[in-house]
Every structure is written in C-alpha cells, then in structure tokens.
Amino acid sequence: MSDKLILYGMDISPPVRACKLTLRALKLDYEYKEMDLLAGDHFKDEFLKKNPQHTVPLLEDNGALIWDSHAIVCYLVDKYAKSDELYPRDLVLRARVDQRLFFDASILFMSLRNVSIPFFLRHVSLVPKEKVDNIKDAYGHLEKFLGDNPYLTGSQLTIADFCCGATASSLAAVLDLDEKKYPKVAAWLERLSKLPHYEEDNLRGTKKYINLLKPVLNLE
Ligand SMILES: N[C@@H](CCC(=O)N[C@@H](CS)C(=O)NCC(=O)O)C(=O)O
Incomplete structure (x- = not known):
C-alpha cells in the first residue's frame, strides 16, 4: 500500500x-x-x-x-492490484486491453476533445459534420469491439472498460447514443452503471460535462 x-x-x-x-x-x-x-x-x-x-x-x-x-x-x-484481472499479464490478453486503451487515447477521447477544447478555449460552438461523424464512428467501433461479450475485451472487466466507458458515457455531450443503432454499447454502459460507486465516480461528472456542453453546441 x-x-x-x-x-x-x-x-x-x-x-x-x-x-x-x-x-x-x-x-x-x-x-x-x-x-x-x-x-x-x-x-x-x-x-x-x-x-x-x-x-x-x-x-x-x-x-x-x-x-x-x-x-x-x-x-x-x-x-x-492483488490479481491481474483488470490488466492481464498474459501478453495476448494484455495486447487486447492495450489496443482498447490506445483506441481511447487516439480515437474515442479525441473525437470528444476535438469538440470540447475549441469550445472551452475559444467558445467555438459550431460542430462541423466531420466531427459529428467522428463521434458516430467511435460509437460504431465500440459496438464492433463488444461483439457478444459483456465487456470490451471479453468476459472480464478491465481498465479498458473504465477508460472507454468514462469517455463513451460523455459522448452524449455532442451526440446522444442511438440505442437502436448501437444496442451493445447501450447494454455495456448500463452494465458498467451497476458497478459500486459508479454514480459518484463517473456519472456525476458525466452529467455536469453534458450539462455544460450540450446546450451550447450546434451540430452541422
Ligand atoms: N490523453 C490524456 C488526455 C488528458 C486531457 O486532455 N485532459 C483534459 C481534460 S479532459 C485537459 O487536461 N485539458 C487541458 C489542456 O489540455 O490544457 C489522458 O488520457 O490523460
């Protein structure tokens, strides 16, 4: 400790x-x-x-x-950690988690940051179509990654779920999740919401973020 x-x-x-x-x-x-x-x-x-x-x-x-x-x-x-479940030591399993982490860092979170930073720094509220499309693509990738699994890399909850989940739940600041188009993403976020203290650790901040951005953004 x-x-x-x-x-x-x-x-x-x-x-x-x-x-x-x-x-x-x-x-x-x-x-x-x-x-x-x-x-x-x-x-x-x-x-x-x-x-x-x-x-x-x-x-x-x-x-x-x-x-x-x-x-x-x-x-x-x-x-x-006392076990390696959240971030496996097995190299293939770890590479799968890493891929989702790098996806969050380079694609998923960037689709949001590329909208939020221009607003926070320069009050740019117009979101061009290509940036809206980036958010749609991000939802689509998550839907495919999930496949028939409960979590992003399979049957085990990992840090990839924490990183991608925190970002994905915030994308609604720009574009609400279309549950019919992305049912697996919707079910996964619902599953994560059952984690202990998830409301306190993620949802409270997510709601603040959405309330700050959503009302002022205009999508092209
Ligand atoms: N890839 C970084 C992104 C961190 C990031 O962009 N954080 C934002 C807040 S959500 C920030 O600190 N922005 C201030 C800045 O970039 O100057 C991470 O995952 O930690």
Whole structure:
C-alpha cells in the first residue's frame, strides 16, 4: 500500500473519471486535488512543474509523477492490484486491453476533445459534420469491439472498460447514443452503471460535462 497517492483532476474530465474508477476498483485511498481548468489552474507554475503537458489527470505517488490516464491506470494495476484481472499479464490478453486503451487515447477521447477544447478555449460552438461523424464512428467501433461479450475485451472487466466507458458515457455531450443503432454499447454502459460507486465516480461528472456542453453546441 502506498503512503500517499494524490490525484489531480476535475470531475467533468472523462480521463480523470477513468482513474477514479480504477482507484475505486483497487480499493485504494487517495487524496483528490480538485483543479479548476476553466479558471486556468493547470497553467499555474506549480502544476506545470509537475506536468508540463498541463493535462489532468495527474497522479503523484510518493513523489513519482505520472500523467495520461492510460499510463496511470496501467501503473496502478501493475503496482497495487492483488490479481491481474483488470490488466492481464498474459501478453495476448494484455495486447487486447492495450489496443482498447490506445483506441481511447487516439480515437474515442479525441473525437470528444476535438469538440470540447475549441469550445472551452475559444467558445467555438459550431460542430462541423466531420466531427459529428467522428463521434458516430467511435460509437460504431465500440459496438464492433463488444461483439457478444459483456465487456470490451471479453468476459472480464478491465481498465479498458473504465477508460472507454468514462469517455463513451460523455459522448452524449455532442451526440446522444442511438440505442437502436448501437444496442451493445447501450447494454455495456448500463452494465458498467451497476458497478459500486459508479454514480459518484463517473456519472456525476458525466452529467455536469453534458450539462455544460450540450446546450451550447450546434451540430452541422
Ligand atoms: N490523453 C490524456 C488526455 C488528458 C486531457 O486532455 N485532459 C483534459 C481534460 S479532459 C485537459 O487536461 N485539458 C487541458 C489542456 O489540455 O490544457 C489522458 O488520457 O490523460
């Protein structure tokens, strides 16, 4: 057990919520340092010294600084989990989880960030068709990844579900999930919502995020 874990974050952030879900699953105590990105907390010198990329989440573990939610969740499981279920040690199983994590980092979350950052930084509210299409593609990929499995990589819940789940539940800020078109995604998100403390760790921030963005965005 670590002496001191600190998570710097903001609840509306999907990657921060993915870390909270992982910390919860591992039953780890941590200090949560709430940042106000809208007020520019992440550009203050003391934070930039810790994370020059000025993003949340940032994890501090006895002085070690780790950022990018995907690096954080892998680290947490590798260091603190009692079993490898959430992030398997078997190389093929691990590669499957990694693929979904990299998909979240490069495709899924980016489809959202490419809409939210222009709004937060420059009040750009018009969402061009190609960005809406990116969200639709992201939902479509998840639907295919799920296949007939309850979780993203098979029958076992992993950190890929936490990362992709936190992002996918937030996509409704731009485009509601069409449950008829993507029934597996809908069933998967419903399944995740049954996890202990999911409301507190993910849904509360998701609702805030959606309420902040959805009313002001105009889709092309
Ligand atoms: N790939 C990163 C993305 C992190 C990210 O973009 N976080 C946003 C909040 S959701 C942020 O900190 N934005 C501020 C900035 O980029 O300056 C991760 O998974 O941690």
